[in-house]
Amino acid sequence: MTDVTKSVTNEAPLLTLDERDRLELRVQEAVSRFVDQPRSAVEEADHAVEDILGRFTDAMAQRRRTLRTSWQETDDSADTEQLRLALRDYRELAERLLRI
DSSP: OOSTTOOGGGSOOSSOHHHHHHHHHHHHHHHHHTTTOHHHHHHHHHHHHHHHHHHHHHHHHHHHHHHHHHHHTSOTTOOHHHHHHHHHHHHHHHHHHHTO
């Protein structure tokens, strides 16, 4: 199976461990500052969530582009197996998004 048709479930996590740890630390630091600087703490938490959403959106858009490429760059008589794999990957991606 090529990288283009690789199953969504076999792909890397949305965030690397370092990215996840960095974002979790930002939220934890915001929470710990709340007593002394409530507004600043909430603003930092807002920025951290904005960064998480941006990263998530970018990752989902890239996965969709990869899926689309797996079947759109073939002619109209595309291999049924390739189309079946693409549909399976779309279903897995949709199910993952619906569990969020």
